[in-house]
Amino acid sequence: MLHHPCYEITDRADYSISPEGSKWNKHTLTYRIINYPKGMTPSTVNGIIHDAVSIWSNVTSSIFQKVKGQDSDIKFSFWQLDKKLTWEGGSGVQYHGDGWPFDGPGHILAHAFLPNSETPAIIHFDKGEPWSTSYKVFNLLLVTIHELGHSLGLWHFMSQNSIVYPRYVYQNPRTFHLDVDDIQKIQQLWGERCSSEMP
Amino acid sequence: MGAAARSLRLALGLLLLGTLPRWADACSCSPVHPQQAFCNADVVIRAKVVGEKEVGSGNDIYGNPIKRIEYEIKQIKMFKGPDKDIEFIYTAPSSAICGVSLDVGGKKEYLIAGKAEGDGKMHVTLCDFIVPWDTLSTTQKKSLNHRYQMGCECKITRCPMIPCYISSLDECLWMDWVTEKSISGHQAKFFACIKRNDGSCAWYRGAAPPKQEFLDIEDP
Numbered sequence: 001m002l003h004h005p006c007y008e009i010t011d012r013a014d015y016s017i018s019p020e021g022s023k024w025n026k027h028t029l030t031y032r033i034i035n036y037p038k039g040m041t042p043s044t045v046n047g048i049i050h051d052a053v054s055i056w057s058n059v060t061s062s063i064f065q066k067v068k069g070q071d072s073d074i075k076f077s078f079w080q081l082d083k084k085l086t087w088e089g090g091s092g093v094q095y096h097g098d099g100w101p102f103d104g105p106g107h108i109l110a111h112a113f114l115p116n117s118e119t120p121a122i123i124h125f126d127k128g129e130p131w132s133t134s135y136k137v138f139n140l141l142l143v144t145i146h147e148l149g150h151s152l153g154l155w156h157f158m159s160q161n162s163i164v165y166p167r168y169v170y171q172n173p174r175t176f177h178l179d180v181d182d183i184q185k186i187q188q189l190w191g192e193r194c195s196s197e198m199p
Numbered sequence: 200m201g202a203a204a205r206s207l208r209l210a211l212g213l214l215l216l217g218t219l220p221r222w223a224d225a226c227s228c229s230p231v232h233p234q235q236a237f238c239n240a241d242v243v244i245r246a247k248v249v250g251e252k253e254v255g256s257g258n259d260i261y262g263n264p265i266k267r268i269e270y271e272i273k274q275i276k277m278f279k280g281p282d283k284d285i286e287f288i289y290t291a292p293s294s295a296i297c298g299v300s301l302d303v304g305g306k307k308e309y310l311i312a313g314k315a316e317g318d319g320k321m322h323v324t325l326c327d328f329i330v331p332w333d334t335l336s337t338t339q340k341k342s343l344n345h346r347y348q349m350g351c352e353c354k355i356t357r358c359p360m361i362p363c364y365i366s367s368l369d370e371c372l373w374m375d376w377v378t379e380k381s382i383s384g385h386q387a388k389f390f391a392c393i394k395r396n397d398g399s400c401a402w403y404r405g406a407a408p409p410k411q412e413f414l415d416i417e418d419p
């Protein structure tokens with residue numbers, strides 16, 4: 001059998017863990033957009049998520065496929081402010097389902113789960129943010145790239161140049177490119193892009 | 200490269216890895232000026248952490264238990280908050296989302312801002328302003344007492360890129376990101392946005408209380 005550097009990943013489990021983060025043990029990931037934010041058309045959001053996915057697939061061997069009406073590896077959804085903001089309820093406190101409430105405009109913008117979590121690659125956005133396609137707060141593309149980085153297995157990285165730096169930092173989405181450290185980290189998890197294999 | 204140099208590099212690498220925060224999962228936070236963080240928080244305290252344990256907080260809709268980390272703390276000073284001292288801080292566990300990792304052992308002092316949960320408790324997230332006390336500037340430390348509160352009715356508007364404008368007189372334009380490519384720049388470290396007697400707001404520098412001339416100025 002020919003050794004192919006693009007397909008070294010074994011299939012023992014769905015994920016494994018390394019110092020850079022935790023990783024998927026497959027190359028093709030499906031994604032689904034469950035709902036949409038206010039003030040943006042579904043086609044705009046679809047385009048933004050496609051662009052965010054391309055940012056990562058351009059530098060790795062990962063392939064993304066959008067699916068509709070079926071289960072997927074990565075799920076994007078937008079959730080309203082949770083009314084109950086304290087924890088005093090004890091058991092039965094549900095928020096938007098995962099236990100970690102959103103808070104309306106500002107503060108927490110989005111969260112996502114790593115591949116090795118119990119609900120892997122679920123990406124939740126706070127529907128209360130004024131999501132934008134421009135420099136105005138908060139540019140949806142930039143936050144989506146950040147959250148996707150986590151869904152692909154990257155941990156937070158405490159450099160302000162990194163897209164997985166936990167604080168939103170504006171950069172021009174038209175000229176956006178990943179920092180060299182981010183590319184290096186994601187390639188350690190996923191391998192480099194194999195251009196001949198791309199569709 | 201010799202074996203000694205290689206092992207030194209490895210040791211340095213591990214050392215760096217060891218200093219990374221333990222929060223592992225994803226969270227996007229809005230960047231805030233320390234004064235905004237102060238104004239938005241219910242509780243702002245200086246404290247040491249003396250204990251840590253995992254506690255259950257019900258189940259999520261998938262039936263998985265929701266666990267939180269409970270930090271037992273020793274409050275040194277409260278800058279804002281309820282009458283009762285804070286004894287316990289809750290956050291998402293390191294394996295969950297937006298959780299904050301604090302050094303336990305009672306040596307490291309933190310400034311901790313967060314949401315009150317009643318009866319000596321608060322909840323914190325990665326998006327709250329939580330920093331080791333000794334990383335704060337003198338101005339920031341002093342501003343926690345009264346200065347920041349003097350501008351809580353003002354609005355701090357972050358400038359993401361030039362040009363930026365303010366739309367009303369009660370706004371202060373936060374320029375650190377464009378001038379220093381940092382959200383902990385000069386204005387974050389040394390300035391507070393203060394409301395003056397005419398209702399307008401302006402950046403005020405320094406640790407000394409604002410002089411009457413500053414507060415009374417008619418034309419900013």
